[in-house]
Amino acid sequence: MIRDLSRLLRPRSIALFGGGWAVNVVAQLKKSGFDGDIWPVNPKRADILGVPCFASIDELPGAPDASFIGVNRDATIDVVERLSAMGAGGATCFASGFLESESETAGGADLQARLIEAAGDMPILGPNCYGLLNYLDNVTLWPDQHGAIPVERGVAIVAQSSNIAINMTMQARGLPIAYVVAAGNQAQIGASAIASALLDDDRVTAIGLYLEGFGDIRALESFAAKARARGKPVVAIKIGRSDKARAATMTHTASLAGNAAAGSALLRRLGIIEVETIAVFLETLKLLHAIGPLPGASVCSVSCSGGEASLMADLSGGTNLEFTEFAASQRAALKAELGPIVTIANPLDYHTFIWGDVPRMTRVFSMVAAESFDLTVFILDLPRADRCDPSGYQCAVDAIIAAKDQTGARIAVLASLPENMSDAFTRQFLAGGVAVLHGMSEGIAAIGAAIEAGRMLAVAPEPLILVQDTAGRSSILSEAASKQALSDYGVRIPLSVQAQSIDELIEETAALSFPVVLKGVGLAHKSEAGLVVLNILDEPSLIDEARKMHIATPEFLVEEMAVGGLAELLVGITRDPTGTFLLTLGAGGVLTELLADTASLLLPASRTDIQSALKGLKIGRLLEGYRGKPAADIGALTDAVLAICAYAQAHAERLVELEVNPLIARAADAIAVDALIRLNDAEQNKEASP
Template sequence: MNSPMTALLRPKSIAVVGASPRPGSFGANLATAIQSLGYPGAVHLVNPRYDRIGTAPCHPEVSSIPGGVDCAAFAISDTLIVDAMEAAASAGVKGAVLFGRAYGETDAGRPRMEAVRAIARDAGMAICGANCMGFLNLPDRLQMSGMPFRDLPAPSGVALISHSGSSWSGLVGNRRQMGFDYAVSAGQELATGLADYIRHFLEQTDVRVIACVLETVRDPAAFIEAAELARSRGVPIIALKLGRTEASKTFAISHSGALSGSRAAYDAMFARLGVISVRSLDELLDTAELLAMTRPMTAPGIALGTDSGGERQLIVDLAADRGLPFATLQPQTLAAVGAHLDPGMEPSNPLDYWGDGGDVMAPVLTEMARDPGVGVVVMATNLPPDRNFSEMSAAAIRKVHQATDKPVVVMGNIATTLSPGIAAELRGRGIAVLMGTETGLSALHHLRHYHFGRQTAQPAQALPLPEASQTLLNAAPQDSLRSLDGFRLLQSVGIACAPFVDVRTPGDIAAFAARHGLPVALKIDDPAIAHKSDQGGVVLNIKTLAEACSALALLRKRHPDAPIIAQAMAEGVELILGMTTDPDFGPLVTLGFGGIFTEIFRDTTALVPPFSQAEALQALQSLKGYPLLTGARGREPVDLEALCALIARFSAVAAGTRGRIAELEINPVLAGPNGALAVDCITLRQAKAVTHD
């Protein structure tokens, strides 16, 4: 017996429920589409109003079909869908496609979506939809759609899962010879979700790349498991996440909360799982075509040649924006390339190979391909149709392809200029053709990073709070802790804090200064006031006890009921380190350059905790302000080892307090030559009642 996923996506027999003889109707189009590619399985028509439709018999219900069916496709109204699903489940159908929305309620007042979901769960049925465009299965020549395509290319080793029906139809209808082996319009995922499709493609097909257009991940735990399986099997997942802005997001009280949200959480989780994140449909297609190439990329270097000095400058600029390096060619390679160039032209990478008109394209690109550090060879050109030079360029890249076993790529600098005929011929030989400088370079970056840029995450352990901090949390009268208690919590897990003390009288300040010296800072410590500086609640660099008395009086006048703390002044580079709780993926750590302008400059990155010191260093290196930590403009370098240790320990606490603390922020962390200190903190307990494990 077929599994439910196989019954859905690779059925041996199909029932079209709601088949119609009326030309142009959805039921008629669906029945025609299913057989349009030469589907070899049995197709049964179901409609109690007809005995026959055309020359085919028509059954009154699914249960009357001899031998049963694997999959039922429903071309009926929402008002009929629950009864029809119950009948199909009773008949043993294991796969269903729901094109309608299943909107509204049953006569008993139950939401139809809920009723359909329950039927599928009880019957062990896989469902595509509701509110979907269907699916495509090219290996089995099955087009399950009421809005079919008349012409589709051959399979390319890529599968597609899309929450957007319009994007699904646009991608499937591409004119770049990329036939999706399987293309699923997943719709509302009433019973079968993203992870189910990914796992099926990994375990039951020969798919080499999985491309996804996502509105959301409805089952994060299942998605993580499926993505980890894909990574272990060497099948890249490409994801275009829709709805990346936080315009409708209710932010948390901390700066890091304002910097987190859907976009940061998905980016962080994709990075942890090795999922390739793209920003447009065109980038998705270029990346999928490149990653689906059957020739392996065995070295990290990219060699690129072009016939334009100006476009070479553009390519170098755009590559730098993406952090995409080109291979450093060996001296012998440069010499071999230079031997083919006109006098005065310098061998380089990227290379402008066009001089006084001699055709050196194939020789120079072949020499570049021979360099042991080169893993992929790229010709960047425009290939307009009806031009002799385009034919010369195509002939040259064919020769290069024949002369090497490395991947060979053409990158068109202007997508609308590329000759469709030449592009199709090159792709037919296994030469990828990328459709634009920006998307092409992004695809090359993704290819290189997937094979050579990913770091295997070092094991990192979550760190639960010690008993003393658990007691502190349980005793706290509010959801938000005072900074005083937040510092105590941080100290309990081994995070160094600038010395602090609760202040009630000037004598408390004097005693603190006797132990820790001057200058000091005074701060209000009211959990209800998150950004104390904005409310005139911080006085810095107090150098004498007289100044301290004046500052204390000023703060009490401004905030009469707020407790006050004194803290030793410290110097260093300001960073922000925060943990927020994403509703889908749980704890999320935000790291960046901090202070009062954090939300303005937004030089931050997000990571999924826990992570190691090495991963903390990589995250710091990804920030624009990283040179501030390493001695830029005569600064003394900070103690990076101590800083990364603090960040990694914070991440362990973020993971270990899941369900106990919703938000935790240190802003700033001060990093200096002699270590790193927490200087201010915000702690927000879980809003719900704290439970004990």
């Protein structure tokens, strides 16, 4: 059900319930200059900060557009029910002790269910959340201090942590914040639905998500598609990578965190830019607000210091930033302007010969920005005003803004230290259309994210494969059965036979060609148990090895050995708790644990996605041909992976996990020499369900 959040997000009347927390909200509303109606409901007070109180909800002059409910959890349910009955526009539920506390205090889940029922069609935020801040319309439905100021346009932030949301409002980085909405437990309305509603405000330029869990994946998918259609980029921090973080998440909001690799793959699939720190989150949003997603990766760095130029180049190593060289004509023009001592290169150190000469600095800066770079970045740290005089740096500020005005290029200023760009200078740059980045590492990461945002906006993904994650009994297919199941979908496997005795083994292997591989059947981790023997060249050797192995296993699998391998790969598909299927591609065989070289995608995966993931692996160079060896048949290798995915998609309702390790890449084909498939025992689980 899609609920209309417009009255809640942009109210003209606000009701407040509770004691001290309601007082705080009134204080914030008065401080922000909210010019709508404020209706405190409190039978014990005549007024709150000069605003007259109503003795009961029945005395309200009408149905409020928004309400702050700051009473205990049991009373919250009653207030929500009465507001819903009178046609109120929505409410924020501050109280905790609902589902997020179920592991500590019994009854929280039941109370949350009752709260949802009481709300009916009326939208509610939370419970266990602070509320919302709308800096476009001076709506501060928030029971604590916050640090942002009114704006005409800006970014919207949806956070599952109210404290993190507060911290973000305190930033001194010049980020224009339009909305901050705390999602809390998301009992009725999830973060995706909130973010989707915020997209409808044309004054919102980009969306930031602080996520502890994904909730409704289809809702997130729908929001991402809507953001793409509106051309508004989305940035996210997804916590819960460590065991400790996941435990903290569960006690905080009861959100299903999911597997970290699957979470990252999900965000990437949906075109949502994932970052790891709050600083990079804010810098990325700021760059996207000021400039938008970058159309390419070509970046020019400009500074008056060789040290800054070198550090910029070093810190950008391994990122997607490309410092393309100047065109010959431009290099000549810059050389003529800057003189023989200055080396014309990107990153550019223009020295200090032109410092203080604003017209000349403007000419040089315009020459640089006029080139077809996707972003021109000026490195500029300004003196602190409390101990120094920053006026001597005004020439650089004026010249950069003038160059922006003359060229219309995408220009950003980057301070190598976050504190070396004051709020006053930040606002001056932003007013001139120049983005400002605080901190070199953070700034480079933000530029990389903006490049990625540009790439992601160009691709509309297929709908995800989603199944309900049902716990129950499962069974593992034998290696032979697993490989045969995959072979039915087009995966090439070695010719093989199974035998339950040495005599049967001798009879059955007559149809095989040597060399062969002998495997014991029925035990996991066969290699560690000594139940795999490779490269057996003749029948006597096979019989000898089988006799040795017969002590540990009653059954054998013999298969023709796959020769001519160029690289061994792992292909794994697992069902994530979120209901998605994670495809893992990586170095296989003995290198799986040693290299930890993997890439993750979600199903369905396209041929292009698979080939890009394979190319990005450390062993990707082996696939391309390394030190005189032939290249692997990437087309055949991709076909094998797609066939494995086809099996997974066809058996999605039952598949728990699937692993092919190794899938051997060869010059003319790819062949799966070991496989494992685990399936839910559908009938037994059906009988066991209530």
